[in-house]
Amino acid sequence: MKYQPPAWIDKWLSRLLAPHLREEVMGDLHERYQRRSQRLGETNARQRYWRDALTYVRWSNIKRKPNPYPTTYLYSPTMLRNYLKIAFRTLTRHKLYTALNVAGLTFGITCFLIIGLYLFDELTFDQQHRNASRIYRVLEHKKTKTDDLTVAAVSYKLAEESKKSIPEVETTARMTSFGRDNLSNPETKNKTHLTINLADENFMKVFDFEVISGEKQTALKEPNSIIIVEEIAKKLFNSTDVVGKTLRFDFTEKPFKITAVIKNHPSNSSFDFESLLSESTFNDDAEFQKSNASDWSSHDYTVYALLKENTHPQAVGTKMNALVAANYKPEVGTTTDYSLQPLTDMRLHSDHIARGSTSVGSGKGSILYIKIFGVVALFVLLIACINYMNLTTARASNRSKEIGVRKANGAFRSHLINQFLFESLLVTLLSFALSIGFVNLFLPSFNAFTEKQLSLGFHSDYRIWLYTIAAVVLTGLISGSYPAFLLSRFSPLALLKSLKLQNKGDLSLRKGLVVFQFTISVVMIIGTIVLFRQIQYVSNKDLGFTKELLLVVDINSGDVRKNAQTIKNEISKIATVKNTSVMSRVPGEWKNIPTVKIRPEGNSDEHKISYLLGVDEDFATTFEVKVVNGRNFMGANDSTSIILNETAANMLNIKEAVGQLVEIPERSMGGSYSLLNSRETFRARVIGIVKDFHFQSLRERIAPMVLAYQNNPVHSIDYFTSRVTGNDIPTTLAKINDALTKIDPAHLLEYHFLDEQLARFYADDHRRETMLIWAALATIFIACLGLFGLATYTAEQRIKEIGVRKVLGASVVNLTALLSKDFLKLVLIANGIAFPLAWWATGLWLQEFAYHITIEWWIFLVAGGSAMFIALLTISYQAIKAALADPVKSLKTE
Template structure:
């Protein structure tokens, strides 16, 4: 029977090539969008699931609450990491790592060197996690001192081969030791939160005083710590036991509370938005984290696109219903049960959907290379693809065929054979109302997508073009990556300033758009009884204001070493301290923090006392998602920060020559120093890179929904024209013009689009304003955005139905009135 259904379906589809093509095109388009978004979402939702013990791995999250602030950080102290497995039976093992800054790793054979983040890992790191090994023992590779494990890609860069186990490398961080490569790991998957290039064994540095002192450390946040819990262990109970162990051994300052929770490994990527260091594991520059809001948005969008494609099929199928009345009547008169007819039409839907599905798979594979480059992922849809993706795809195929074919099947099979053979038209009001409702739904979604796209586009442009309080263009930032360069900074700065293409040069500890943590300090006026304020701190020199074009509003600039104990405040910091005029007011800075809890500036617990000499305008040193916070500009030589960057304002002519000259100057001070640089505007753009990607995706999905909705509207226009063919004939006989008939037929659809606009506008207003709440500084949703989207929907709808309307209006009335 099924084979017979398929044969009849193929015959019916081949006789109506236009409708078949429209159905297949709509479904193929919808399925292509659904599969592409599905692959993207699957990748996001399966982060870090390549580890076999993933369900038992939890990350330590420390919460520190003081009278002045609260800090949540993805880290722990050494003792919490080291002692917990020894005292808590629920914990089977501990993995930890720590970043120690950047240093040159060199291949002694050819002096090939690369500046990379130094990442220290304990032996448990390779026992808890399944980092796939290419060569060497992947479980014991970090057991011994002076051992290093590197990824295949880094080994290729350093040695031009991955066959490097047993070879040695040197590290500027510990120049007196040769490090032996004990294992080579396969490159990290794209959906992994770990992206270190190499791991140095923790045992290598345990003899240093800094690491020996950590045996008494219970309260810091030095380590990224992961606990492997035993089977059936409750993470909540394990966290309680960790907190009990902490309370028994730690003595925080009065008024300070420290506690821990355990975050599942699977939650790290999507649930770390409010955790300091929550998205970084081993590489300082790895800051991309998932956002659950966007996951939900794109999941809903994917379902809507597929639903709109199914609605399109329903409308086109019901538009053809009148033409198939005799076929259905003959089948019923010959004894066909309703179930047989339902099976026939569902089979027809399955055939159309299957063809559309195959075309969608082909289309997905054609666009995946560009899609991967655009999203920064490594997605695929082939024989090696995760079986769960194929299971999802086949499920989508079945549901789509059932959903799109069910309504036409039940509609076409319910009429009596007598009425069908008399060519009675399907004019049931409930059926017509449902089809109109479906078109309203399609265009409602399309209009919401159009408004959202305009808002997202405008916000991204606003972020990129907003006045940041300084001039970001042509600022060349050069990293300071060695002690020799840091010590010779004054000489290098002077030599940079002599280059014809360099206008100004400044030395700073951090720069706006920083990917490293900007330190925090507590500040208060000396003698004030108010609680200390929390502020960011930058170490700068006297050239900072001129180089970055930051305006000095009041007071004076730094005048050299004499101002080592002076500070300049931004407007927000001055307001927080109730300072209107800088007049050498004394400020206490008792504590500082580098991404974790606060610690005294001096070991003696004395405050760093400074004088306020100036106030500068507020400038954005973070994403515009963040409100401008208090900022203290301290002179470059201070007990909190050290200089890390040269920033040169260049004229933009012959950049390669400028870089070559800078490199020559720096290697003159330190021959092993690698020139690492970036343009500040490029770095700032990274804040909004994901928004730009989402903007582009939203544009394409909006076009897809509009295209599929237009196919559905075309189907309904065809249906309406066929239902009113005699009415049109009568009107023409009575003198109606082609224009008036076209307007009559188009008017009905215009009403549907206007209803869709009325529903879409409040939904779009709510959704876009909800998204804009992510930004401390954002555009306003304006009336013209809705007007443009609404008029675009009306224009597209009229353009779509005009063909059928004009065609119906131009039919010879004699032919229309004779047809039976």
């Protein structure tokens, strides 16, 4: 319309009038307004418009008629068939738009489902146990003058007395582990090397591990009983039907009777034990019984409490505090506090919890990344919905006459809304069906990549299907809602005269949606670049030693440990071995590296805390660690000598190593501190200082490190580490194995390369990086489809303008630039919003690492430039097509 009446009066009157009179009354008012504007001027017409509107405010115009088409009619089989028929005709008539809509939604739903399956698996860890909601792990929060830690392990007496003294505790279960050993089948001599785990008889009653054979309730009751997982049963017996047969550990002459075989742990279980010995096996061990009888302070047991229904865990934690306080008084300056952690929180909420002596824990998840990928999944799906809206409204003008004819023939707005929503749901369901196929096609590779067992089929958890169906229906409704309410609101007169359908508000909303799409895409591109560069940084950073071609071989028996020097000499004779060192732990250790209390002798200050490695005189040469002050170890005469790293030397205020005496009275293996095995303070001389080297993840700052000689009283040796040439690795391994089996014929060769072990620190980051890359590609692809839709819409709306400009001499380049500049402005706006968001988010993530990259300006330039380039490619096709169109055809088209 040439003249527009006051919008607020129109809105007020349209809400007041009865629906069946609304179009007639509004049409009369608008026609009168147009005539007055031409005759008297728009100002005069506006002054009279509101008085004309008031004349229609009477009861006969306000009264509503009964709805001749009740809701049941709108959704009757006849109407649904009609909706389906019209939807099918519309979708098949506009094949390109249908294909683009289906492609965008299929991409979005596929990404959403794959990420959703991953998140569902993470969020349902340990829920396979029937009483999971009532099972809690007991934590101890211990604070001393030198230490502040939370440990997922407590004492024997707390576990035993809690079920007797605290009414809210139905029962408790406990387990512990002590080292690794060979487990063998005496009949076939088949063997494997695994962790020795003990559990009390309640363990199998509290947890619902699926039993293949044997009696679950009594499996851990009798002494010398053992439970094994099916993988171990097949490895040792080639069968799972082995209940009643016996196994042997090397550490004892006792045979262990197999009382149950359980299924392998699922991928979403925090438990990873391969066998369980009955705790009652050690009932006849006087030392074991004596230690447990007064144990109120150790961190030897991982304890789980099964609470009664409707019990508050905080109240139980308070009573545990009182129970321990009544039976044990800690040292002056030490405070302890007990709390309960839900079983289902163990996976994602254990970042700062030391696990103590337990085999629980197949890796820690992170609730932060769950939130990040949850948001990414929703954004990908939302961008797909926005893409559908843009593409649908882009071709709105093509359907204006169809909608106008239907409204003129009596169709109510509700009919049209239902029609458009039905079309949207139909496209979404088609996309969902395709997505199911793509998800199942990609899942095998995705499972191998993430080390999970995800599936989407008839046997999937019913909750997955409920969430999926709800998400698909919601996607269909969101995608179709804006086009449905937009296209159904216009009057038949405006539609049949092919007047402009959208006002400035509609266009602004669509532009805003494109800005939103590209903002998310640019943020994800920047996040992907930063994540990639950080992973490259931590993978290639100088660690203070040379990590390549270091072969680490485990010491798995006492005989090998006693004869380590002999075996080391034999390994050193191998032509492909350059150097060999004997160590208690290695950098990048997945086991606990012990910490010790240390201070200069005669100093009355509080003890400092330092890590400790037991090494020999060849450590520095093998690892290529530089001694910067003093000297290296020279042999067994240095058994009371230590070497400090630079951080430890600074902590102890030692500038030069000249034989200063230090005292080390206590050690910790990840829990509380206890006296050394010798029960006497280790008095050592500082003979050297080495340059700092990384022995933990780069998420941690280099901590103080003490290098003690291999026969120290803190920690015994556990590894041979050899620097090899890299030539003929199988032969090298075979010769190393020969050197070990000469001393212990039963020894199993267990080895890894150190650089591969260090890479596992960042394995989860590599997975997240790859997932983020694919999600970023999906979002940019879907966003470009939306941009293509908006470019199509604009070209259709400006077809006459383009024709006129072309007749007046505009070139193809001029017209292409004219159509492209508005869209590139949208991408520039998106960049302006995305850059600070991405800078803040990536900076927050990098704080996880003590050593990280700086976020440089060129990352934003690359991300923004890439988005601009991709957007320009997307727009150019439609812009050039419109610029090349014959102006004669466009100008004569009505």
